[in-house]
Amino acid sequence: MSVGSGLARDYQRATAQSPTMRKPLVVELEFRALVRRWRNETGHLSSITKKIEHPAYRNIIELGEDVVPLVLRELEARPAYWFHALEEITKHHPDLGSAVPNFANTMAAWLAWGKGERPAAV
Secondary structure, X not given: OOOOHHHHHHHHXXXXXXXXXXXXXXXXXXXXXXXXXXXXXXXXXXXXXHHHOOHHHHHHXXXXXXXXXXXXXXXXXXXXXXXXXXXXXXXXXXXXXXXOOOHHHHHHHHHHHHOOOXXXXX
């Protein structure tokens, strides 16, 4: 995987930190690199199945619970199909209440879940 010079520099700084600081920084840098790769290599695809089977997406899931806040931030900033990754990592399926199960409502439900909120009654 090719990492840009900025990410490489950040990685070197992160790995020089104390062990307790290193893991979150390294995980975030790895996450960002994988997201970039996933978006670059799947942005043209219309198949959600092909997107979620992509190796970078699978690697993000393998990073585990440490990436849940990062995935939620990514979902909020640059909406994409992160629902499968969130469900697989957290073993949670957000309650949509009476909302229609579409992208916007599912995204809102995950973001509310991430903030510890309950779905609004519709």
